[in-house]
Amino acid sequence: xxVLLQKISVNQAGSGCDSEDEKPPPILSFPSVSSYAFExxxxxxxxxxxxxxxxxxxxxxxxxxCIAQNAYGRDDTNFQVIVQVFLNSSHRIRAVLFNCKSSxxxxxxxxxxxxxxxxxxxxxxxxxxxxxxxxSGNSLILKYIIEHKSAKEPWTLxxxxxxxxxxxxxxxxxxxxxxxxxxxxxxENAVGSGDFSEPITVxxxxxxxSGPPREVRAIATSSRTIQVTWKPPLKEESLSPIDGYYxxxxxxxxxxxxxxxxxxxxxxxxxxxxxxxxxxxxYKVIVQAFNNKGAGxxxxxxxxxxxxFDPPSAPILRLVSATASSIHLTWELSSExxxxxxxxxxxxxxx
Numbered sequence: 001x002x003v004l005l006q007k008i009s010v011n012q013a014g015s016g017c018d019s020e021d022e023k024p025p026p027i028l029s030f031p032s033v034s035s036y037a038f039e040x041x042x043x044x045x046x047x048x049x050x051x052x053x054x055x056x057x058x059x060x061x062x063x064x065x066c067i068a069q070n071a072y073g074r075d076d077t078n079f080q081v082i083v084q085v086f087l088n089s090s091h092r093i094r095a096v097l098f099n100c101k102s103s104x105x106x107x108x109x110x111x112x113x114x115x116x117x118x119x120x121x122x123x124x125x126x127x128x129x130x131x132x133x134x135x136s137g138n139s140l141i142l143k144y145i146i147e148h149k150s151a152k153e154p155w156t157l158x159x160x161x162x163x164x165x166x167x168x169x170x171x172x173x174x175x176x177x178x179x180x181x182x183x184x185x186x187x188e189n190a191v192g193s194g195d196f197s198e199p200i201t202v203x204x205x206x207x208x209x210s211g212p213p214r215e216v217r218a219i220a221t222s223s224r225t226i227q228v229t230w231k232p233p234l235k236e237e238s239l240s241p242i243d244g245y246y247x248x249x250x251x252x253x254x255x256x257x258x259x260x261x262x263x264x265x266x267x268x269x270x271x272x273x274x275x276x277x278x279x280x281x282x283y284k285v286i287v288q289a290f291n292n293k294g295a296g297x298x299x300x301x302x303x304x305x306x307x308x309f310d311p312p313s314a315p316i317l318r319l320v321s322a323t324a325s326s327i328h329l330t331w332e333l334s335s336e337x338x339x340x341x342x343x344x345x346x347x348x349x350x351x
Contacts, residue, residue, distance in 0.1 A: 058135055108139040111187040111194040120169065124177040124205040124240075124293075130169040131185050131197065139189040141165040148172050151180035151201065158182075177207040178240040209289040209296030211237025213245065213270075216287050218304035222311070223279040226304050229271045230287045233296060238289060246288040246295060247272045251281050280308040 037052040053060050060081070067076045112134035121128040127148075133141065143165055149158035163170050165187075175181065180203045184196040211233035218228045228247055232238065244264050248257035262272050277283065282305045286298040312333065320328040 061138065108189070108191050109137040110192040111135060111137045111139075111141055111189050113195040114144075114185050114187060114197040117183065117185050117197045117200050119200065119202050122202060122204060124207045125175045126171055126173050127175060127181065127183070127202050127204065128169065128171040129183060129185075129200075133168065134187050134194060136187075137189055137191060137194070139191055141187045141189050143188050144170075145186050145188060145193065146170055146172070146183070147185075147196070148181055148183045150176075151182055155182075175204050176239060177204055179204050206240030206291060206293050208291060208294035209233050209238040209240075209242060212297045212299040213287040213289055214299070216285065216299045216302045218283070218285045218302045220304055220306045221273075223307045223309060224277045225273055225275045226277065226283065226285070226306065227271065227273055228285055228287070228302070230299065231270065233289055238296070240291050240293060242289045243291045244289075245270070245272075246290060247274065248286045248288070248298070249274050249277075249283050251278065251283055257284075257286065277306050279306055281306050 037054065038049070039052070040049045049066070051064075062081055064079045064081055065076050066079065067074065069075070114131040114134045117129055117131045119127060120130050129146075131144070144163050144167065146161040146163065147155065147158040148161075149155060161170065161172070172181075172183070180201060182199045182201055184199045186196040187194050213230040213233055216228065216230040218226050220226050226249075228249075230245075232242060242264065245262045247260045247262060249260075250257045260272060260274065264270065274283075274285075282303060285302045285304065286300075288298045289296045315331040315333050317329060317331045320330055322328065
């Protein structure tokens with residue numbers, strides 16, 4: 001594909017590049033670019049110059065200056081060249097050439113898509129982006145249109161933001177922590193909107209849990225142990241994955257909580273056994289969820305009292321005698337059992 005610019009003639013009479021004396025003839029000069037071919041021809045009435053641009057594209061749109069000079073002086077003329085992508089049957093790109101001081105209208109088209117969109121900063125609920133200005137389509141860009149959506153949603157549900165053409169960066173607010181988003185940008189001029197940029201994918205940062213664990217219960221299982229169970233925070237209060245829980249406990253006379261750490265996996269049991277406690281003592285228990293961003297608020301306190309005595313150990317059972325219809329048994333408590341026994345004995349047997 002190439003562009004052949006209209007011929008530029010220079011003579012001794014008329015406007016443009018000229019000279020008032022026939023000798024020596026004026027010297028014409030144009031921009032020196034490797035893809036530009038410059039030709040000139042001298043004839044009886046003056047000179048004629050032609051520029052041929054091979055492999056033309058819209059970046060070749062420019063203001064060209066023709067400079068004519070000889071020993072008697074110098075003059076120049078400006079020409080605006082606009083290259084548009086209009087493919088005809090011969091697959092050539094059309095070029096339009098005119099004097100920049102003329103009243104002709106510029107040929108225009110919608111702008112290109114922004115060549116790049118980059119993330120400058122991000123947080124748990126915001127993403128800042130910046131983009132490069134695209135080719136304008138030979139018409140001033142009026143505004144930029146930004147669309148964003150979660151990665152799971154279709155573009156028809158995307159949220160749209162319009163910013164001024166002087167802006168090249170924007171911060172998207174009101175996002176959800178630890179969520180994947182797609183973002184794209186397009187430009188618009190008086191002719192219309194260009195194509196959207198290639199979408200970029202960004203994952204927002206996580207946040208510490210904002211709510212406490214729920215339904216915390218503590219049950220004494222012996223004189224020195226308690227069993228603690230709970231439910232996780234509400235889903236809207238733990239938008240980032242929970243890595244584990246801190247289980248705090250203290251006796252009624254203590255000022256500070258002591259903590260045990262329970263790391264959990266998805267679907268793991270939410271329970272913890274606290275050991276080495278004092279007999280017949282009241283304790284307060286709290287639970288906090290945590291992740292790599294920090295710990296959330298503690299739960300309401302659950303109160304529990306350890307047992308005064310542990311359940312008795314199993315007695316030692318002995319068979320004294322047996323008949324076809326009866327058995328005679330005796331039993332005794334272990335000498336190591338220091339816990340008092342009260343109540344009735346319970347027998348279980350199987351045929």
